[in-house]
Amino acid sequence: MRFACFAKSSRKSLMISNEVGYNSKVEGEVIVTRADSVINWIRKHSVWPMPMGLACCAIELMASAASRYDISRFGMEVMRFSPRQSDCMIVAGTVTYKMAEVVRRIYDQMGDPKWVVAMGACASTGGMYRSYAVMQGVDNVVPVDVYVSGCPPRPEALLDAMMKLQGKIGNESSVKNLSKKPESTGVS
Amino acid sequence: MIDDDFVKALLEGRDFISVKHRDDCLTLDCLPDSLIGFCKHLRDDQTFDLLVDLTAVDHGEEADSRFQVVLHLYSLIHKSYVRLHVACPDNQSPSIPSISSVFPAANWHERETFDMFGIKFSDHPNLKRILMWDDYPYFPLRKEFPLAGIEVPLPAADVAEVTGADVDPAPMMGGPFVASGNGRMSEAEPRAKDESWTEESEKPL
Amino acid sequence: MDRGVRETIVSTTVKEVQIGDVGAQAAAHADGERMSLNVGPSHPTTHGVLRLLMELDGDLITRCEPVLGYLHRGDEKIAENMTYNQFVPYTDRLDYLAPLANNVAYAITVEKLAGLKLPERCEAIRVLVCEMARISSHLLGMGVFGMDAGAWTPFMYTFTEREKLYTLFEELTGARFTTSYTRIGGVARDLPEGWMSKVEKFVDELPKAIDEVEKLLTRNRIFLDRTEGIGTISKEDAIAYGLTGPNLRASGVDLDLRKDKPYSGYEKYEFDVPIGTKGDCYDRYLIRIEEVRQSILIVKQVIASMPGGLWYAEDAKKIFAPPKEKVMTSMEELIQNFMIVTEGPQVPAGETYFEAENPKGALGFYLVSKGGGVPYRLKIRAPSFCNLSILEKLVPGHMLSDITVILGSLDFVMGECDR
Numbered sequence: 001m002r003f004a005c006f007a008k009s010s011r012k013s014l015m016i017s018n019e020v021g022y023n024s025k026v027e028g029e030v031i032v033t034r035a036d037s038v039i040n041w042i043r044k045h046s047v048w049p050m051p052m053g054l055a056c057c058a059i060e061l062m063a064s065a066a067s068r069y070d071i072s073r074f075g076m077e078v079m080r081f082s083p084r085q086s087d088c089m090i091v092a093g094t095v096t097y098k099m100a101e102v103v104r105r106i107y108d109q110m111g112d113p114k115w116v117v118a119m120g121a122c123a124s125t126g127g128m129y130r131s132y133a134v135m136q137g138v139d140n141v142v143p144v145d146v147y148v149s150g151c152p153p154r155p156e157a158l159l160d161a162m163m164k165l166q167g168k169i170g171n172e173s174s175v176k177n178l179s180k181k182p183e184s185t186g187v188s
Numbered sequence: 189m190i191d192d193d194f195v196k197a198l199l200e201g202r203d204f205i206s207v208k209h210r211d212d213c214l215t216l217d218c219l220p221d222s223l224i225g226f227c228k229h230l231r232d233d234q235t236f237d238l239l240v241d242l243t244a245v246d247h248g249e250e251a252d253s254r255f256q257v258v259l260h261l262y263s264l265i266h267k268s269y270v271r272l273h274v275a276c277p278d279n280q281s282p283s284i285p286s287i288s289s290v291f292p293a294a295n296w297h298e299r300e301t302f303d304m305f306g307i308k309f310s311d312h313p314n315l316k317r318i319l320m321w322d323d324y325p326y327f328p329l330r331k332e333f334p335l336a337g338i339e340v341p342l343p344a345a346d347v348a349e350v351t352g353a354d355v356d357p358a359p360m361m362g363g364p365f366v367a368s369g370n371g372r373m374s375e376a377e378p379r380a381k382d383e384s385w386t387e388e389s390e391k392p393l
Numbered sequence: 394m395d396r397g398v399r400e401t402i403v404s405t406t407v408k409e410v411q412i413g414d415v416g417a418q419a420a421a422h423a424d425g426e427r428m429s430l431n432v433g434p435s436h437p438t439t440h441g442v443l444r445l446l447m448e449l450d451g452d453l454i455t456r457c458e459p460v461l462g463y464l465h466r467g468d469e470k471i472a473e474n475m476t477y478n479q480f481v482p483y484t485d486r487l488d489y490l491a492p493l494a495n496n497v498a499y500a501i502t503v504e505k506l507a508g509l510k511l512p513e514r515c516e517a518i519r520v521l522v523c524e525m526a527r528i529s530s531h532l533l534g535m536g537v538f539g540m541d542a543g544a545w546t547p548f549m550y551t552f553t554e555r556e557k558l559y560t561l562f563e564e565l566t567g568a569r570f571t572t573s574y575t576r577i578g579g580v581a582r583d584l585p586e587g588w589m590s591k592v593e594k595f596v597d598e599l600p601k602a603i604d605e606v607e608k609l610l611t612r613n614r615i616f617l618d619r620t621e622g623i624g625t626i627s628k629e630d631a632i633a634y635g636l637t638g639p640n641l642r643a644s645g646v647d648l649d650l651r652k653d654k655p656y657s658g659y660e661k662y663e664f665d666v667p668i669g670t671k672g673d674c675y676d677r678y679l680i681r682i683e684e685v686r687q688s689i690l691i692v693k694q695v696i697a698s699m700p701g702g703l704w705y706a707e708d709a710k711k712i713f714a715p716p717k718e719k720v721m722t723s724m725e726e727l728i729q730n731f732m733i734v735t736e737g738p739q740v741p742a743g744e745t746y747f748e749a750e751n752p753k754g755a756l757g758f759y760l761v762s763k764g765g766g767v768p769y770r771l772k773i774r775a776p777s778f779c780n781l782s783i784l785e786k787l788v789p790g791h792m793l794s795d796i797t798v799i800l801g802s803l804d805f806v807m808g809e810c811d812r
Contacts (some may be wrong), residue, residue, distance in 0.1 A: 052435060054442055055464055055808055056489035056571060066552035081437040097355045098321045099442060099463040101344035102434050104351060130358040131467030132328055132337025140353040152571060212745045239635050241774040245761055260746055267653045269746065293635030296782040319462040319811060328470055335474050364474040366767050
């Protein structure tokens with residue numbers, strides 16, 4: 001679907017692409033693009049993470065939010081601890097079976113669209129904890145979009161993962177999803 | 189000072205105590221029935237008022253006295269530790285009196301020991317699991333419990349229903365490879381412990 | 394499970410929260426309603442995954458029951474299946490704010506049972522990294538404490554300093570934190586060239602940064618109002634509940650294992666141990682700031698007096714792997730290396746207990762060995778586990794907003810609490 005809005009310029013040009021390439025000398029005050037591009041562009045540059053900081057990876061998450069590795073340059077410094085106000089859940093740390101239900105419930109309380117980043121070896125596959133109490137990967141309870149390896153992953157690795165997430169968000173067919181009704185059954 | 193006179197004075201008139209060894213600190217064997225009284229004596233009269241640790245050791249199913257509770261007490265005056273070994277009388281359902289009335293710090297330690305070993309502490313104000321979830325049916329630190337765990341349903345039934353997850357044994361892939369430490373080198377080589385199965389091949393019966 | 398479909402939503406129902414007999418009590422109380430509040434495992438103010446089941450009377454907390462175990466990973470069971478050196482990375486992740494201190498405590502325990510005597514350089518290196526870990530842990534603890542009380546800036550300042558420490562650790566061990574630096578019988582590698590002068594430069598600049606944090610917090614009216622007189626732990630309670638470390642010293646008990654039972658050469662260095670008077674949150678904060686200053690003194694002394702020599706025990710034939718050049722060229726060392734890697738460092742049978750003065754308290758390891766390279770039983774006495782047991786007694790009587798300050802001042806880490 002494309003939409004175009006005309007303002008002062010009399011020139012009509014239709015751009016079909018996922019990127020918003022804008023040259024004010026050429027296009028004037030108008031950008032003509034796909035709705036998907038705009039929606040995705042807005043969404044990916046202001047992902048508000050919900051830090052599910054469980055163990056040591058949470059410290060690297062905090063370090064990536066601090067001044068040296070500044071996650072704020074990506075628009076992600078708003079670390080909302082309330083799932084209702086966040087877009088992306090960063091599962092940082094070991095998920096035990098006791099904690100798994102909590103992770104799932106919080107995931108369900110997040111509003112669509114939502115993404116999950118499994119940060120670290122423990123969240124991705126259980127890490128070096130092959131024991132009776134550790135869930136071997138958070139993807140047993142929530143669908144994961146980006147896996148980050150490392151124990152703990154460096155803040156640069158987490159930022160790289162967030163950039164990959166941004167790339168993934170950029171490729172979503174958001175407009176189709178807008179009209180889809182979610183099947184919710186009394187989420188608390 | 190923990191010297192020979194101190195030990196002699198401590199043992200005098202108390203036949204429920206015996207000295208096990210004094211390698212790194214004074215280690216005493218204590219009978220379970222006199223445990224509370226002796227702890228009170230150590231706390232009030234001998235200044236061992238800081239309960240540092242309370243745990244248990246499982247000596248294996250073949251041992252005579254399988255479960256042994258170990259306490260560590262510290263004295264700020266003597267600046268040293270005392271270790272108490274208390275053997276649980278029953279191997280099937282071990283139980284000793286709780287010392288949480290003498291040392292409030294023991295409250296959580298005893299809950300953890302119950303959680304991990306199944307040792308019941310009588311007169312404990314709140315003896316329930318602390319590290320595993322309340323309905324967990326096994327005692328993880330017992331020697332017959334495998335490291336990978338045993339399959340049980342996930343504690344929250346609704347989450348398990350939707351996601352299809354449950355508490356699976358961790359995939360050991362033939363490991364952990366641990367050397368037995370005794371015997372000739374060819375026998376003492378590391379070999380897979382009981383977890384001799386992988387995700388593809390089932391656990392042998 | 395179909396991972397691509399994200400529309401499946403768990404239908405959650407209200408769970409009944411049992412806080413002992415709270416339900417019955419609340420029903421029985423005629424005056425005022427008691428509200429059950431679940432400060433659940435995922436919450437910004439809890440340092441890690443701690444769940445508090447609370448009963449409130451308006452804003453006043455009448456009952457508080459902590460629920461642990463959300464990070465229980467089975468470390469003690471894992472230890473029974475790993476050789477002594479293989480377990481070192483797991484000790485990193487106990488108190489993950491000061492991993493080097495945990496490494497050192499574990500190594501000393503095993504060496505105590507094995508009866509090893511370490512060279513002076515190795516001990517001095519261990520003291521140096523322990524003190525740097527203490528600085529790192531307290532910096533984070535106080536930054537996050539300020540954040541809990543509502544101040545964001547100290548968090549940023551302390552994290553900047555910690556990043557400098559991370560760079561130093563990375564040069565020494567290869568990892569920012571989770572260092573796994575010690576081995577049984579020594580440390581993994583010697584200090585790199587020029588590293589000590591970098592550390593010296595760092596500790597020369599650190600007091601200014603601490604002064605900036607102090608300027609923001611210590612005489613801050615809001616901070617004082619929030620922390621003074623809150624969470625007061627009496628001396629008797631502190632000892633009865635098994636508290637150790639700065640929490641115990643804030644209540645006026647003079648117990649510092651570095652002075653009372655010195656290990657790894659701590660007796661050679663001059664430093665003071667701050668002791669508090671009132672045992673409230675403010676005291677705990679002041680003690681930690683002062684401990685950072687004392688650690689700076691210790692680091693300077695260690696650097697000034699660092700002895701030369703080996704960084705491992707040379708006569709630990711069956712315990713410490715020989716240097717790689719010898720392993721590649723000489724048969725005896727090759728066999729030794731093979732035995733140590735496959736079977737593990739051979740530690741004689743027996744039992745031992747050792748406690749080290751970690752930033753969070755006294756981290757103890759109780760080790761039972763039946764010979765061989767694998768422990769029979771390893772109990773980790775976690776300071777945070779014991780520090781948290783006082784919450785049930787401490788919290789009732791405070792307001793709801795004091796919870797964050799109390800938890801922040803106790804400075805616990807769930808990684809070691811749950812193991």
